Amino acid sequence: MTRAVTFSRAGEPAEVLEVSTVAAPPEPGWGHIQVRVRAFSVHPGDLLAVAMTTDVGATQRVGVEAVGVITEIGPGVLGLTVGQRVAFFPNPGSWAETVNVPVDLAVGVPEGISDEVAAQLICNxxxxxxxxxxxxxxxxxxxxxxxxxxxxxxxxxxxxxxxxxxxxxxxxxxxxxxxxxxxxxxxxxxxxxxxxxxxxxxxxxxxxxxxxxxxxxxxxxxxxxxxxxxxxxxxxxxxxxxxxxxxxxxxxxxxxxxxxxxxxxxxxxxRWLTDASAAQRASDIAAAVATVSAHPQVLAPAAVYRLDDIGAAVRHVSKPGKVGTVVVTV
Incomplete structure (x- = not known):
């Protein structure tokens, strides 16, 4: 089993999001890696997606961007190793302790970038x-x-x-x-x-x-x-x-x-994943990593919360005067 942020009813994100115990992901399949998440960013778009979901149905997972350490590597994956730190986006259900991630969405994180900044490495x-x-x-x-x-x-x-x-x-x-x-x-x-x-x-x-x-x-x-x-x-x-x-x-x-x-x-x-060519995406990722490596202070988080404080983290996103992105460590 593992823990993840979920919601099972419609409503305001701060009221309906909770940390639940869910089934652990299976062994990673072809072209996938398994990651032990260390931090994730709370984007306004994540919360908008929750707020706009009126017909929830089954319990749903949340989040698309995070950083963590590779624990398992599936077949067909080249260039990554167990123990390596990676950021990933957009991977639905990323607000969890353990997730499986398509290798095409994962980016190696340089040593000089903290988890709190690496959790914002791709999307912004x-x-x-x-x-x-x-x-x-x-x-x-x-x-x-x-x-x-x-x-x-x-x-x-x-x-x-x-x-x-x-x-x-x-x-x-x-x-x-x-x-x-x-x-x-x-x-x-x-x-x-x-x-x-x-x-x-x-x-x-x-x-x-x-x-x-x-x-x-x-x-x-x-x-x-x-x-x-x-x-x-x-x-x-x-x-x-x-x-x-x-x-x-x-x-x-x-x-x-x-x-x-x-x-x-x-x-x-x-639209970036669908509109940009593979060469453009590779160039953009390299540029993003270079920019963040050179200017990590620009992505200093607005606040850092623990997973069990997800409600407070969500409320902070709309707090007047917030500067930067709210980050949750796992």
Whole structure:
């Protein structure tokens, strides 16, 4: 037997998720490894999937990203060894003590990366790579164009700012509070940052951008602020939505799109496995590992909980002022 995070009824994740004793996974089959999990990340998308499940049926497992140590190797697996530490994503049911993982989803973890950071090694860094590539499709990005980075104090937001600096992409950060803005000023002193809880933030942002076009807005929030950020786009600009942290609707009128030929685009990391070629995925993984190895402080967790405290960990994800990703150790 092993323990795993499960739910057997519909409801708010903090109320329905629990740690249960479940059957241990069988010996790994062809192309699979068995992993003793050491830590996993709690992404908002994990909790959204639980909250949106209205017809639960049988008890369901949770989570898609984790890090652990290989305990068994199935036939057909090359290049990995028992005792090696690996991160993996997206592997359904990863919030557990022991899991079987397709070898194609596993990535060796360098020694210098902690478990708490390695638990975030794939999902967020790959999201950032996808966002950067999408932003660079606009001809002004990397030249005189500016990318507005909403929720810039999140793990993805901070990592995007770091990557943008490495690739000479001009960015402006947007956050929800003055405290988060002050923290980002310390991390990225040369990047303008604006808090939406301060009056006149849009005017100050526009003044900071000056004559440069706002080519792209990256927005995982939606709601009123998302719509306001859309209004800052220059003609031909695009808002890329990659989440919905704000429950309020994102309201646009057709003329908002027509005037200035502005665009609205959705993006999810789960399309990466199906849309990217094998060569692209290998390149992206190498880039993700290199970025995290060089900047592990950017993925410092918001908090670290033990498995038995899963309820508190889930509640922390929506805690006002949270910075970074919540991680659970096993």
């Amino acid at each position: 860094p790959i999201t950032v790579l996808m966002l950067r590539r999408a932003a660079e499709e606009h001809p002004a990005v990397g030249y005189d164009g500016v990318v507005v980075n909403n929720a810039a104090s999140s793990s993805v937001g901070r990592l995007f700012t770091t990557t943008a600096q490495d690739h000479h992409i001009a960015t402006v950060s947007v956050v929800r509070s003055a405290q988060r803005a002050d923290e980002l000023k310390v991390l990225f002193p040369e990047v303008p940052v604006f808090s939406t809880d301060a009056g006149g933030w849009r005017d100050r942002l526009s003044a900071a951008v000056g004559a440069r076009p706002v080519a792209v807005v990256l927005d995982p929030v939606g709601g009123r602020v998302g719509a306001e950020l859309f209004g800052l786009l220059a003609p031909g600009g695009t808002l890329i939505s990659y989440g919905q942290l704000e429950p309020d609707p994102f309201v646009l009128q057709p003329l908002d799109l027509v005037q200035g030929s502005r665009g609205l685009r959705g993006m999810t990391v789960f």
